[in-house]
Amino acid sequence: MSTEEKKPLEKVCLICAKGSLEDVYASLVMANGAVMEGIETNVFFTFFGLDAITKKTMNNLHTATTGNPAMRMPGGLPFPTMLGGLPGVESAVSSMMRKQMGDLDMPPVDEFLEMITAGGGKIYACKLAIDMFKLKKEDLSDEISDIITIGEFYEMCDGDRTQIIFT
Amino acid sequence: MSVKTIAEVEVNVSEEGYLEDMSQWNEEIAKEIAKEINIELTDKHFEVINYLRKKTEAKETLTIRQVGKSGIVDIKGLYKLFPKGPLKFSSKIAGIPKPTSCI
Numbered sequence: 001m002s003t004e005e006k007k008p009l010e011k012v013c014l015i016c017a018k019g020s021l022e023d024v025y026a027s028l029v030m031a032n033g034a035v036m037e038g039i040e041t042n043v044f045f046t047f048f049g050l051d052a053i054t055k056k057t058m059n060n061l062h063t064a065t066t067g068n069p070a071m072r073m074p075g076g077l078p079f080p081t082m083l084g085g086l087p088g089v090e091s092a093v094s095s096m097m098r099k100q101m102g103d104l105d106m107p108p109v110d111e112f113l114e115m116i117t118a119g120g121g122k123i124y125a126c127k128l129a130i131d132m133f134k135l136k137k138e139d140l141s142d143e144i145s146d147i148i149t150i151g152e153f154y155e156m157c158d159g160d161r162t163q164i165i166f167t
Numbered sequence: 168m169s170v171k172t173i174a175e176v177e178v179n180v181s182e183e184g185y186l187e188d189m190s191q192w193n194e195e196i197a198k199e200i201a202k203e204i205n206i207e208l209t210d211k212h213f214e215v216i217n218y219l220r221k222k223t224e225a226k227e228t229l230t231i232r233q234v235g236k237s238g239i240v241d242i243k244g245l246y247k248l249f250p251k252g253p254l255k256f257s258s259k260i261a262g263i264p265k266p267t268s269c270i
Contacts, residue, residue, distance in 0.1 A: 032269075032270060033269050036254060036255070038252055105232055105233065105268075118246060
């Protein structure tokens with residue numbers, strides 16, 4: 001008989017430092033999934049990840065069509081790097097990708113953030129990156145709880161059943 | 168799979184306590200399962216539950232986003248009705264399989 005005690009996760013802290021479509025959605029899906037499981041959830045957006053919580057850019061995120069070896073044409077053929085560099089291609093591919101995600105009932109970024117906070121998840125912006133990109137609180141989504149330092153974020157990551165995930 | 172008696176009815180349940188056959192479900196079973204999760208069911212709960220059952224019968228994948236757009240309750244309200252398990256607990260009480268969606 002197994003006597004091993006189960007120790008379910010109690011808190012998940014995610015750090016999103018990249019602004020490409022796939023990196024942001026990875027963070028959002030993991031954050032929303034944690035909230036839905038009843039796990040306390042904090043998400044910290046920093047550097048290019050700030051694009052995901054900046055009103056102007058959040059619903060128009062791109063995926064890289066150059067320097068992305070996993071990029072394929074519809075049908076599965078390799079996607080030529082030269083083609084990915086042509087003007088408008090990245091934009092078109094990204095919008096196609098967002099459409100496909102929408103078909104799977106994946107919400108746009110602004111709505112996804114609302115879903116996370118509706119369940120009690122908290123979303124934070126990194127102070128250093130905000131200063132660096134010269135953003136203001138008004139530029140950010142209303143779902144942001146606060147602009148904080150990484151030290152303050154770590155303080156929220158206490159507890160022995162807490163995991164920090166970096167994407 | 169195992170057999171469990173809930174509200175005086177013998178039902179087949181999964182390891183995690185989800186009903187295996189949604190036709191074995193009735194409102195008394197729902198109340199009994201809800202009690203185990205410390206939820207007292209109101210009419211609003213049943214509206215959500217019946218919506219989930221209907222969608223499951225139509226073989227649609229369930230997401231909290233859909234429930235939020237159903238006009239019954241918004242997502243915030245759904246979390247209030249089923250704290251810490253808006254889709255998991257509601258599905259369990261509705262007598263439908265464990266949700267397979269990440270949203």
